[in-house]
Every structure is written in structure tokens, then in C-alpha cells.
Amino acid sequence: MHTIQTYWRPSVALHIDEPGLQSTIQDLGRPGHYNVGIPFGGAMDTLSHEIANLLVGNDREAATIESTYTAPKFTVTAPTVMAVAGATMDISVNGSAVPQWSAITLEEGDVVSCGFASAGTRTYFAFAGGVDVPVVLGSRSTYSLGKIGGFHGRPLAAGDTVPIRPTDQRAVYRNLHDDLRPRFTRAVTARVVVGLYAHLLTTDSVDMLTSAEWKLTPVADRTGLRFNGDEKFEFEEREQPFGAGSDPSNIVDAGYAVGSIQIPGGNQPIVLHRDAVSAGGYAMVATVISADMNALAQLAPGSTAVFEATSIDQALTARADSSRRRARIHEALSF
Structure with missing residues (x-):
């Protein structure tokens, strides 16, 4: 209208x-x-x-x-x-x-x-x-x-x-x-591409990341969203490389993609959002796909998220679907 x-x-x-x-x-x-x-x-x-x-x-x-x-x-x-x-x-x-x-x-x-x-x-x-x-x-x-x-x-x-x-x-x-309006709920499924450092986790811990329900804590701002779960992550035993810290989640500093998931200390996944630092020394075990970052941004503390594993090809398809939805909205509001 x-x-x-x-x-x-x-x-x-x-x-x-x-x-x-x-x-x-x-x-x-x-x-x-x-x-x-x-x-x-x-x-x-x-x-x-x-x-x-x-x-x-x-x-x-x-x-x-x-x-x-x-x-x-x-x-x-x-x-x-x-x-x-x-x-x-x-x-x-x-x-x-x-x-x-x-x-x-x-x-x-x-x-x-x-x-x-x-x-x-x-x-x-x-x-x-x-x-x-x-x-x-x-x-x-x-x-x-x-x-x-x-x-x-x-x-x-x-x-x-x-x-x-x-x-x-x-x-x-x-x-x-x-x-055409977005819907905001207290429970979302956020698709993630597993890696780049997921190999540092045990297989059971990777499975836990991508199947458990995670509750958003009050530590949720433009930098990142911290989630709580019921169990602690386990890392594969290894000798920490020169330049990394002593915590098993530490790596030699690397760049962070927007949407990267870190697990400092091994118990609370943090999704890095728009104002997150560009690099650091924590392992990025998965990355939320771009099509699902808006939904995470609208979660309130106490809301839940499930991180569902997906492939890069599926992530690209989801991005294309999101672009088509945007195009429909643009068309509806053009005059």
C-alpha cells in the first residue's frame, strides 16, 4: 500500500x-x-x-x-x-x-x-x-x-x-x-560450517556442538554472543605450538571471520558478531553462515540456539535464498 x-x-x-x-x-x-x-x-x-x-x-x-x-x-x-x-x-x-x-x-x-x-x-x-x-x-x-x-x-x-x-x-x-516481515522467536536453528580448527576437538565434542541446545547468556552484545550448555567440550591431546597459550583452545593468532564460533576455556561457545575483533588466539571451531546471522542478532538472553552443521554449497544456496527474499521485499516497497 x-x-x-x-x-x-x-x-x-x-x-x-x-x-x-x-x-x-x-x-x-x-x-x-x-x-x-x-x-x-x-x-x-x-x-x-x-x-x-x-x-x-x-x-x-x-x-x-x-x-x-x-x-x-x-x-x-x-x-x-x-x-x-x-x-x-x-x-x-x-x-x-x-x-x-x-x-x-x-x-x-x-x-x-x-x-x-x-x-x-x-x-x-x-x-x-x-x-x-x-x-x-x-x-x-x-x-x-x-x-x-x-x-x-x-x-x-x-x-x-x-x-x-x-x-x-x-x-x-x-x-x-x-x-514479508521477519519473525523473531526465542529458539532458532543457526546453520554452521564446521572448521577451521574443529580438528582440535574430540569427535564427541564436535557432535555436541552441532546437536545440543545452547542457551544465550546475558553476555550478548555487538561483539559476540556467549552461550551456555550442559557439558564441557573436550580437546584432543596435543603439544601446544610455539606462540600459542597453554589453554587447549588457544592457537597461534589467526584472523576471525564474522560469525566464527570460539570456545575459550572449553565450556561456552561464543559467536563473534559485527563488532568482534579481527584476529586473536582462540580456535574457530565453526562459522555461522551469513544467512542466519540476523536471526542470532535478535536473540534475547535465555533464548536458545541449535548449531546445525551444513556444507559450503548449502551455505551458498541459503545465501542465494536470502538474497531472493530481499529482492521480493525491495520490489514490494519500490514505488
């Missing part, structure tokens, strides 16, 4: 009254800097980020506000169009409920406030034109650990004034049909 309205738009900004728990500016990340230790970064749930942008007529790369568990309360300084996608939460404008997955008109002085995420964990707020912060190393994304990008390299705080990029585009009001 589409409606078009054209109007002149003065400079727009958001005055942050309350920042929420962890709200940062994100786009689709800054690839190409892993060699100097700068992670890919960008939206944890890229699909929800892209949908929010498409709903307000932006390119999918435009910067949004990514909120975690709770979202900012803010006041807009001029008319704009907003869309909210991702984790389910109550959204209100001046105290009146408004829907997610739809473009919403905001007028000067409108106050947007939100509840707590009830399904999923990360919600994306897009505005016509996109959030206007400086481009650093090719991206507007916040990398808090490195204090670069986003709004002064940090999460939003009360009193911040966040600018929105000027745009003379027509305001196109879109709504994403329910059938």
Missing part, C-alpha cells in the same frame, strides 16, 4: 530526551579494514535495517538508529517521515500508538517514545534522508570500542541533537505486508 505526498522539508534533527539502553547510529558497515583491526560493523540485523530505510524511501545503505532492548525517546524539530522495523516494541507519537513496518509522518515538536522489546532485541529507526553523521572509513556506523563513526563514536545520550540529512525527495508512505 503506497500513498505519496510532496512537501518542502526544512532542516530536521532529533533531540534525544532519553537514550534507551544501547542506541547507536548504524549503516551496512565498513568493509575493507580488517587488515588494520577495524571490524566490519554495521547493523546487527541487516534485513530489518534495510526494510526501515526502504519504508521511508531511502537507499538501503542510509544510516539508521539501532536500539537494543529499549529505544530512545526523542523530539523532532521539523516535519519528517519515520519507519520502525525489527524487534517488536510499543511505539507512540505524543502518547498515541503507531505501527511498526510502516512509514509514519512526524510533525515539528512530535515526541516519539517506545516500550521494551517483547520479541527480538534490536529495533531500527529510519528517517527520510537518513541520519546525518560524518562518514569515517567509508561508513557512518558507530564502532564504540574504537570510538569512531556514528555520533562522536559512542552510543546516544540524553541531550544529544542528531541531524537528519536534507532531502528533496517525495515522501512515499509504504507499509510492508505481514507475510
Whole structure:
């Protein structure tokens, strides 16, 4: 469903009254800097980020506000169009409920406030034109650990004034049909390609990794997601190579792919996510395929995941399926 309205738009900004728990500016990340230790970064749930942008007529790369568990309360300084996608939460404008997955008109002085995420964990707020912060190393994304990008390299705080990029585009009001919206649950199956260092585990431990149910701990952020299980992993006996630590999960430092699974200490698998370090000394025993990283990003502590072994060919097929789904959403929201 589409409606078009054209109007002149003065400079727009958001005055942050309350920042929420962890709200940062994100786009689709800054690839190409892993060699100097700068992670890919960008939206944890890229699909929800892209949908929010498409709903307000932006390119999918435009910067949004990514909120975690709770979202900012803010006041807009001029008319704009907003869309909210991702984790389910109550959204209100001046105290009146408004829907997610739809473009919403905001007028000067409108106050947007939100509840707590009830399904999923990360919600994306897009505005016509996109959030206007400086481009650093090719991206507007916040990398808090490195204090670069986003709004002064940090999460939003009360009193911040966040600018929105000027745009003379027509305001196109879109709504994403329910059938095309992502679903957020408390139990997911994440497909993994086993390796590169899985040979360091015993066969039984590899089987345990790819068959057991793992519960997400509260240690879950943009760097990585730590899971608990019922049993401890066992490593094959070996003489640690020169340069590796004494723990059996240690290796001589190597690069980490986004989605790599480590088991420091042998008892809690950690899935490295968008802001994870680019290299280190823990064995990567498997890697979550790219098609399933968004689902993991939306898990809340206490939720469960099963890491299902898959092949590289199956992973490529899943990526192609994910791309086709994105294309259907783009087509549905193009106008």
C-alpha cells in the first residue's frame, strides 16, 4: 500500500530526551579494514535495517538508529517521515500508538517514545534522508570500542541533537505486508560450517556442538554472543605450538571471520558478531553462515540456539535464498 505526498522539508534533527539502553547510529558497515583491526560493523540485523530505510524511501545503505532492548525517546524539530522495523516494541507519537513496518509522518515538536522489546532485541529507526553523521572509513556506523563513526563514536545520550540529512525527495508512505516481515522467536536453528580448527576437538565434542541446545547468556552484545550448555567440550591431546597459550583452545593468532564460533576455556561457545575483533588466539571451531546471522542478532538472553552443521554449497544456496527474499521485499516497497 503506497500513498505519496510532496512537501518542502526544512532542516530536521532529533533531540534525544532519553537514550534507551544501547542506541547507536548504524549503516551496512565498513568493509575493507580488517587488515588494520577495524571490524566490519554495521547493523546487527541487516534485513530489518534495510526494510526501515526502504519504508521511508531511502537507499538501503542510509544510516539508521539501532536500539537494543529499549529505544530512545526523542523530539523532532521539523516535519519528517519515520519507519520502525525489527524487534517488536510499543511505539507512540505524543502518547498515541503507531505501527511498526510502516512509514509514519512526524510533525515539528512530535515526541516519539517506545516500550521494551517483547520479541527480538534490536529495533531500527529510519528517517527520510537518513541520519546525518560524518562518514569515517567509508561508513557512518558507530564502532564504540574504537570510538569512531556514528555520533562522536559512542552510543546516544540524553541531550544529544542528531541531524537528519536534507532531502528533496517525495515522501512515499509504504507499509510492508505481514507475510514479508521477519519473525523473531526465542529458539532458532543457526546453520554452521564446521572448521577451521574443529580438528582440535574430540569427535564427541564436535557432535555436541552441532546437536545440543545452547542457551544465550546475558553476555550478548555487538561483539559476540556467549552461550551456555550442559557439558564441557573436550580437546584432543596435543603439544601446544610455539606462540600459542597453554589453554587447549588457544592457537597461534589467526584472523576471525564474522560469525566464527570460539570456545575459550572449553565450556561456552561464543559467536563473534559485527563488532568482534579481527584476529586473536582462540580456535574457530565453526562459522555461522551469513544467512542466519540476523536471526542470532535478535536473540534475547535465555533464548536458545541449535548449531546445525551444513556444507559450503548449502551455505551458498541459503545465501542465494536470502538474497531472493530481499529482492521480493525491495520490489514490494519500490514505488
